[in-house]
Amino acid sequence: MNKSSSSSSSSNSKSKFISENVFKFQNHEEFEETPTWAAVVTVLGYAILSALGWLRDFLRHIGFEEKKTAYDPNPKDFVPLYQSYECFYTRNLYTRIRDVFNQPIASVAGAEVHVMERLSDDYNWTFKFSGKKIPSINLGSYNYLGFAENQGPCSEEAIKSIEKYGLTTCSTRHELGTQQYMKELESLMAEYLNVEDCIAFGMGFATNALNIPTLAGKGDLILSDKLNHVSLILGARLSGATIRTFDHNDVKDLELQLHDAIIHGQPRTCRPWKKILIIVEGVYSMEGSLCRLPEIIAIKKKYKAYLYVDEAHSIGAIGPRGRGVVDYWKVDPNDIDIHMGTFTKSFGSAGGYIAGKKTLIDHIRIYSHSACYSSSMSAPVVLQIISALNIIMGRDGTNNGQKRIQQLACNVRYFRRQLFDMGFIVYGNDNSPVVPVMIYMPAKIAAVNREMLKRGCAVVTVGFPATHLTESRVRFCLSAGHTKEMLDHALRAMDEVGHLVSLRYSKQNPHLRWHDLNRADYDKEYLSLN
């Protein structure tokens, strides 16, 4: 890649030249295989924990130890309300390391956050706040473009809107709930995505769960990726259509399933399907992988199916102009039938949208459960999105938005490259702002989180129900608000923690310490645009 720091003088052409090089299309995705010894040790660890869990349950049952969980106070002779009021996993495995999950914070969750310190006397059954606030770099918030701040143009717009519109319309969209700002938001979003029309809802999860039933019903087929988000699965189940899954990002498996479905028809009657809907996500938040959009579009056109793309994590964060996976792969937006996304991640607000052709959006406006029954979006939330959109699209006259997008891309490449070269197993695409690093063993989940917090980095570590039993990981979410010093601090901390906890599992790359890496290479690649 050209080192463009010696390029032209005027700032306009410099940023153009930089943007061409920064976004040279390198699409490399990798999921290194789990080393066998790590899988064996992880399973052994869970076996030891289960055995000791049974011992503790037995002690609690005979009354030797007091029961600290909630128990079902059902009166005598009544059928019990719950089978086991708090299940085995939660009692014995989750509670032991509960202090690393659900950590309360005490400040704006921007690039830096204050985490409240909690102390426990009885091994995490009860907590006490010590009152101390730990200032740390925020590597866990989905704050991709850095709009989660309490100062600046966006928050001023939001405050002014409260004075003008109040906080709520106290009504649903179908009744008196469509304010002027909703129309402005929807037309702005449709222009941003280069589609005909758009509709916005108050909650991102509900956008998926309550609108898929309007699009599919009994007699339809939904083909969804194995690693789709729970909101998509819930929406698909609620619709009553037949659901089949295909392997993650595996286009050949999708084609095989489509082929079989069209030939054999519906399960018992063998009638043809009324419609087939393929549901994929733009960026998968637990893997960091991008969907293979051009190939899926080719298949969809060949077999005449419909495509639903959920761009919750990719809108604003992926692509040279921040327009999501559509922009990244440079496909025609009209090829995707239903664009869906959320405002929670890159725009620093709350809510979701669905965009597409005008006939589709008109249908959703009438038949959606969410439009009909849930209350319409609140004024400061919408004005925050509108001002963020204006900044990203460059309508406020500065190139602040483009700078944020480029800063995010630089941060992502810098951070990922160094973690990869140090010998950690990092999943996903080189361009995705979600960076999962594998830590397989259950005890290391707690160790990594506590040690990183001691060194001033607040990270999110995920374990069993959200991922496979043997594939727990620590997931870094990078932001345009992170400066190079913050990233260096985080990398140094990760290097120390990686040595302490021995997280370097990679067989392909040599295991290096941070000071072993050649700093000049990475510094040259990192183009500081501030």
Add this chain to the structure above:
Amino acid sequence: MLSSVRRFFKFIHWLYLQYLLNTALYMLEPWERVLFTTLLFAIISTAVYSALVFLPVHVRSMIQTYS
């Protein structure tokens, strides 16, 4: 000299931490750690003792049968 002794103790501490992390004892209470370590020590010491006492006799009788 003192720094190399300190480095040695730090290395032993690191090894102990690896043992705790890989066997998931890091998340258990102290009495559970003692219980598991005692059991592990008992099993390993029984195996080592049996090997030391019985291996020479078994090996000698195997050589006698097959030669």
